[in-house]
Amino acid sequence: MGMKSDIKLIDAKGKRLDGRAIDEMRPLKIEAGVLEQADGSAYLEWGNNKVIAAVYGPRECLPRHKASPYGSTLMYRYNMAPFSVDDRKRPGRDRRSTEISKISEEALNKVVLTERFPNSMININVEVLQADAGTRCAALTAASVALADAGIPMKDMVASCAAGKAGDHIVLDLGKLEDNFGKADVPMAIVPHTGEIVLLQMDGDLSPKEFKTAMTLATKGCMMAYEEQKKALKAKYKGGGKK
Amino acid sequence: MGMKSDIKLIDAKGKRLDGRAIDEMRPLKIEAGVLEQADGSAYLEWGNNKVIAAVYGPRECLPRHKASPYGSTLMYRYNMAPFSVDDRKRPGRDRRSTEISKISEEALNKVVLTERFPNSMININVEVLQADAGTRCAALTAASVALADAGIPMKDMVASCAAGKAGDHIVLDLGKLEDNFGKADVPMAIVPHTGEIVLLQMDGDLSPKEFKTAMTLATKGCMMAYEEQKKALKAKYKGGGKK
Amino acid sequence: MGMKSDIKLIDAKGKRLDGRAIDEMRPLKIEAGVLEQADGSAYLEWGNNKVIAAVYGPRECLPRHKASPYGSTLMYRYNMAPFSVDDRKRPGRDRRSTEISKISEEALNKVVLTERFPNSMININVEVLQADAGTRCAALTAASVALADAGIPMKDMVASCAAGKAGDHIVLDLGKLEDNFGKADVPMAIVPHTGEIVLLQMDGDLSPKEFKTAMTLATKGCMMAYEEQKKALKAKYKGGGKK
Amino acid sequence: MTFIDPSWGVKSDYVHNLAAKGERADGRGMNDYRKIEVTTDFIPHAPGSALVKMGDTQVIAGISLQAGKPYSDRPNSGVLMTGAELVPLASPEFEAGPPSPKAVEIARVVDRCIRESDSIDMDKLCIEKGEAVWMVMVDMHVLNYAGNIFDAGCLAATAALHNTKMLKFEDGLVIKEKQKTKLPVKKKPVECTFVKVGDAVMLDPSLDEEHALDARITFGMVEKGLCAAQKGGKGSFTQPEIDSAFELAMKKAGELRKHI
Amino acid sequence: MTFIDPSWGVKSDYVHNLAAKGERADGRGMNDYRKIEVTTDFIPHAPGSALVKMGDTQVIAGISLQAGKPYSDRPNSGVLMTGAELVPLASPEFEAGPPSPKAVEIARVVDRCIRESDSIDMDKLCIEKGEAVWMVMVDMHVLNYAGNIFDAGCLAATAALHNTKMLKFEDGLVIKEKQKTKLPVKKKPVECTFVKVGDAVMLDPSLDEEHALDARITFGMVEKGLCAAQKGGKGSFTQPEIDSAFELAMKKAGELRKHI
Amino acid sequence: MTFIDPSWGVKSDYVHNLAAKGERADGRGMNDYRKIEVTTDFIPHAPGSALVKMGDTQVIAGISLQAGKPYSDRPNSGVLMTGAELVPLASPEFEAGPPSPKAVEIARVVDRCIRESDSIDMDKLCIEKGEAVWMVMVDMHVLNYAGNIFDAGCLAATAALHNTKMLKFEDGLVIKEKQKTKLPVKKKPVECTFVKVGDAVMLDPSLDEEHALDARITFGMVEKGLCAAQKGGKGSFTQPEIDSAFELAMKKAGELRKHI
16 A cells, blocks of 8 residues: 555546546456366456355364364465466465455355354365455455355355545545555455445555545445346356356 | 673672672562463563563363373473564574473473373463573573462472673673673573472583582572572462462 | 586497496495384495485374275385585475375385285385485385385385486486486386386486387386395395394 | 363353443443553663553563665665564463464554554665665564453554664664664554444453454554554444444544553 | 365276276277367466366466576576466365475476476576576466366466566566567477276376376477376386377377467 | 384383393493494595494484575684484484474584584684685484484584585585595584483483483583583482583593594
């Protein structure tokens, strides 16, 4: 956030660098059931982000000390492919992916009916293949579709989108340059039917009013993402999918 | 040990850089029962050393393969806080802390009545918050008080102090400059009531006679440390302590 | 392979740098039963390679999840001592030793009657003490002798040797310079009585015909290594060995 | 080797029942901090340090200063690094070994809070453009874990940064000698953490409240607004809950700042 | 935590019985590849990339270019590094953590195949002798593991290398901007893998065939001959089996190369 | 995965009973070393090496020489590094993986013994002040563990250092070619280790004696006195026990030194 630059992120007409309006999301498309090995999967393109998610389980919980008699243990793994970013990402966990995995896992716990599968685990693995700002929202949105594709019982989906501050405006779904040179980022995830907030982060510099505007806008973005999630699942079950 | 320098560690009157006499220990004070989570704890200042120790247990031994049917497994962890030394210490075990932990753990095994708690473990964790020469002795002295504070049955305390060689003199309880520019260091720990030696290290360059003098002096230092250990425990049980 | 150089690896008379003929192996000698702790062991010198192998087992398989009810789990560990190579090898596994260990372990599975010892493991540890090209073949050849010395039931030995291309010739058992400046290396291992190939690697640049020639030559080398293996075992059982 | 205390279940019920009545086990109001004590310069050998007690929670933050290469895209700017160690001394729940996800999260949220608040004047930390800059290392060391390390840790970090003296740099080497000049720190970012237990939202969770929580929200507050936020926990917040917690955080941040 | 699927035993018997009759579960001939699709530039942000589908097996290879110091014994030559990640996304058998021996073997065999084939013109990758050269990093990322990662991975790597554009190097820094110039790649090394099931030898093993295999042999083929070979598995090959597999590999390599 | 041999308990009783009578299982006197053999230059490719057999215990020490940066506070001085590997080849008790506390202790005590004895003339290992010095790496590799690695390892290390030839340094690079010049080594530090079994103290413990020990004391002896000491084990020594062991060590050190 907040690298200084002369780049003007919003022009006089209120258009953004990539021509989007302030409350316009980048193009999002999702396909369910793209991997043959996984119990459920989804491929997602969101702007230039390319993300793929796979779900395995419920299955025996390993290591065993992580098993719970009260329900299935969700294990979320956010990972970036080495070639997904300009400076090659060294394989393996780093602090950033550890944090993202933790809060995304917690977010999904709100909707998955884990209590139906005591002592088991459900693995949700997401690979970022090309990163272009907003990968944690893209990953979580794809993961929900993969869970549904796996037939895991859920109360609802989790849909995710970010808002942020570019120049002096609160805008929806930051692009890469907006992310680098903007002033704040507010990734969110909600349960669409209830509007409950299951993921919320913020970094940057926002007035209280701006923060509220950003949350409202991000919530709208989440609802747009939810529409695409539903489309993907319908397409899969209409088409019969790949499997 | 043994960095060359023009520093005169002992002046003409036999006084050391910090004004101490040759057989004088740095000021030592210990407080028992300073942490609320631990089963027993102690905070210790010795010269500019600041050390805190906590004891947990006896409790279920994990990992299980370390459990013994003959008694409780002591696990001693000596650790330096990153800010405790001039050159930031990277978090995590290194070879030095591994060695210190091993020999301190062995020393305490002599006095703890481990046989009373088969298949369990007792964890002794010591954090060095500010290091100023002699941290292993400070840590072990604090650990004994924390064990007693935890109510772990022991035959006796373990009290620890070092002697060393500064200039041409055998002196008690090396300070930081004496440690850097002195010629030898002899950390010891004893069981006060019997005088049995449970920890003894030496590095540097000592004649046989000097080595014996150093051991005798260090033994005296251990007895002084023991007096402070007793004071701390009495103060705790008189005052009723924090808990 | 394939570093460029002006070194002439084969002279006009068809002799190699160290005077060997094209199909001549470096001197090989093996001694069985050299270590007292191991259940079986062998020390091997092959050219300037010095290699020692030890076998432990069959014994309880740890970690337990690697145990198989169908037979003993072989665990092969190829390791280089830090001083075995010109540039000190940092202790610990690297990618090269991981690969060599994997394929050597697979090769030995062909001959060891693992089915006789379900749920157990057999550890085969090989240390390269001095490396001089061809260490994987030397290690595997020594390991077979150590297995036999341990009395592990086997269908046959595994004998190993490499062929390669030096200059324009296919030659047996590359030496160090031939390995650095030669054009291809073909390590092989066979079951001597049947000629079955249990290990085969190749890197470099060979025509189909050269590849076949190299395999034929390497097979001869394996048979020569086999002769030495037998000698070592006979010497041990005649002499009664060390133990 | 996850540590589970069998009493947590019982305590959790108790915390939930109290919360439903608007009460807390230690008698605090829903929006009260526990007693806070800040001792700066607790580690006088370090360039800067502070010990924070928040109820029974104890965290030391210590600052280290080193000289290092700047990032190639900011050749004039100092570098900030923030770590948190949850050492086994502080709780039976903590284990030795590499940082747990919990420790990583705490370190990263405090890092963002300090970084995004623009608290440290990074451009004043250049020694030689593109070659050497000051690296400011903030290490949070938890001594007793009794809930809410976010707020205690961030308070300790900010107090320690405000307490930090520069070191000498001579002939390409850092001399470990504290100068009179202070580290250029302009702001006082603090964190305010709320947890939701059942339908109740409360400030500054105790340990039992953390074990019982449904969801957690931390706000990183700087003088004029928000610089960081982080939601945690397996439950959710409604928008109004977030809004009212945030409004409270703006007030409470001022209270915290008085301790620095 | 080894993953074992109880159905493998049954499937293995089935594969063996079919193999004895010269048949395969998916109806292929013994020497047929599954359907192959190659999509280059799948990751347009990367200097080079390719997605290969070989039946249900899916592997992406992505190329990264960095500037770095050459090895002291080859001061003029670029550097090649090859990695393979078998991420848990791709199979219930794969685990997070450091590379398994299987991943290491795949990466190293593909590395040798590219390196020994002299495919990349390393001497054209010198930026400043002894100081800076291009480092070419090939990363294979398996998305779905349905057998034969060797051949799919090597094909993806070679296709990605042929698809790679150079980056700008200015004032000692790599500028992440793709140039028109291509990476100097001269050859098309590919791998052909056979497995032996009972007495039958078959090309391009499916997942079930890999679980049932006795032995495996991979040939790294370059235009005029062989550049790498690797035998795996607990069984053995006879010399005639190797010979005839190798002859087949020479033909099949040409087929594979048409996809690039 | 701690390895425990069920026979240790029985053997330990046996060792204790013998010790009480002043006897040892292998018939040695309490203050006798087992048979010692030292073979220097066992690894002729290395700059220096020695294989030591002490009874059935076998340790190789190998020396590596590299050029590296000196420490900033000793710009003229060479650098010493000492490692010990307890590889699984040497004993059913040893495991692969990072060095165990036992291996770390052995390496550090031998390191201190060599370092504090001022055995190597570090100031003669400067290549260019502040820029490049020789780094002397001592690696102890245990081949058969039958007790008392301290003494066998230290003897191997000292013998190897005395056997070490310098390498060429040309144009900023180390040339791996042994010179006639020897590494400047002035002294012969050795270690003498005693164990206490019941009330008996004995020199050079065998493996069974190590398993049975109550306490252990190692003295690092240099010509004119003591350079290192290390007590280990869960038991204790009395001061008179230490004193008489130390006096014996002075004599025994001379015996050991004759092997170098």
